[in-house]
Amino acid sequence: MATATATATATATITVTKIGGRIGAEIGGVQLGGDLSDGTVAEIRAALLAHKVVFFRGQDHLDEAGHEAFAQLLGAPVAHPTVPSADGRYALGIDSHHGARANQWHTDVTFVPAYPAFSILRAVTIPPYGGNTLWANTATAYSNLPEPLRALADSLRAVHSNEYDYAALKPDALPEALAQYREVFTSTKFLTEHPVVRVHSETGERTLLLGNFVQRINGLTGHDSRALQDLFQSHIESPENTVRWQWRAGDVAIWDNRATQHYGVDDSGDHERTLRRVTVDGDVPVGPDGEPSRLISPDGVPDPAFGIASGASTSTASASASA
Numbered sequence: 120m121a122t123a124t125a126t127a128t129a130t131a132t133i134t135v136t137k138i139g140g141r142i143g144a145e146i147g148g149v150q151l152g153g154d155l156s157d158g159t160v161a162e163i164r165a166a167l168l169a170h171k172v173v174f175f176r177g178q179d180h181l182d183e184a185g186h187e188a189f190a191q192l193l194g195a196p197v198a199h200p201t202v203p204s205a206d207g208r209y210a211l212g213i214d215s216h217h218g219a220r221a222n223q224w225h226t227d228v229t230f231v232p233a234y235p236a237f238s239i240l241r242a243v244t245i246p247p248y249g250g251n252t253l254w255a256n257t258a259t260a261y262s263n264l265p266e267p268l269r270a271l272a273d274s275l276r277a278v279h280s281n282e283y284d285y286a287a288l289k290p291d292a293l294p295e296a297l298a299q300y301r302e303v304f305t306s307t308k309f310l311t312e313h314p315v316v317r318v319h320s321e322t323g324e325r326t327l328l329l330g331n332f333v334q335r336i337n338g339l340t341g342h343d344s345r346a347l348q349d350l351f352q353s354h355i356e357s358p359e360n361t362v363r364w365q366w367r368a369g370d371v372a373i374w375d376n377r378a379t380q381h382y383g384v385d386d387s388g389d390h391e392r393t394l395r396r397v398t399v400d401g402d403v404p405v406g407p408d409g410e411p412s413r414l415i416s417p418d419g420v421p422d423p424a425f426g427i428a429s430g431a432s433t434s435t436a437s438a439s440a441s442a
């Protein structure tokens with residue numbers, strides 16, 4: 120009997136149910152953890168690459184260790200380059216009571232060259248209303264562009280940085296909290312040049328690589344740069360190109376960070392909202408011309424592909440705005 124149960128679990132049927140036309144699927148029939156079979160992991164990965172973000176309900180059994188053990192099945196977990204881990208070895212806290220707001224469209228950590236391939240976000244405490252998260256598909260945003268705009272995007276490169284206007288992002292935050300947040304988030308200031316169109320290393324798709332860490336499109340004035348960013352961004356965040364998830368505690372969302380942007384909706388007032396994120400290492404993007412991204416600064420970072428070792432901050436913070 121015990122053997123039969125074990126066999127049934129190992130071969131349990133995974134269901135993948137599309138929830139948006141261009142992006143998003145819910146996966147059923149899986150208990151996430153570090154002990155999943157190779158076959159199950161392959162199915163999850165295939166669904167993730169196809170649908171860009173996948174959702175799992177009822178994963179309340181997961182703790183920090185289980186979350187990180189599962190992440191390891193998708194690749195090597197990586198710490199945030201500047202914000203220290205909340206409690207696990209790699210987990211980043213997204214905690215409303217520490218002022219965390221991710222209410223700008225972004226791709227995680229694009230201020231370094233080999234930014235994470237996947238982010239795995241687990242809901243711990245969810246407010247009674249609001250606090251949804253939106254994701255946008257940057258591959259369909261590109262493929263649906265008119266041809267002249269695709270050709271233009273193909274030719275562009277942009278500089279991304281972790282230093283931006285924090286006060287604009289959190290206008291109601293206390294000045295001391297903002298100063299502390301900024302100090303931690305930018306304890307090492309990164310500048311990275313990426314192609315605006317990234318050729319995805321696993322799917323071969325072309326994706327738009329922009330988001331809130333972009334400082335400037337190369338070779339353009341501030342005004343022209345902003346106008347072009349807005350133009351491409353409007354295709355990324357058009358409602359048809361997005362999916363919206365209403366969280367319950369115990370939910371897990373995993374996204375392909377190379378093919379998406381996301382946005383945490385800040386509409387639950389002072390209610391507690393706590394999530395944990397583990398990211399999995401990515402590779403250095405290449406553009407349609409084969410030209411890779413490059414780290415501009417800081418100089419002398421030990422691992423130019425990511426550069427977390429010496430830059431990690433020693434002060435504590437569990438919040439990350441547009442992490």
Ligand SMILES: O=C(O)CCC(=O)C(=O)O
Nearest residue numbers: 213221240252383396442
């Ligand atoms: O708070 C959210 O909904 C999104 C947080 C976020 O941007 C992240 O986990 O990377």
Ligand SMILES: [Fe+2]
Nearest residue numbers: 221227441442
């Ligand atoms: Fe994020």
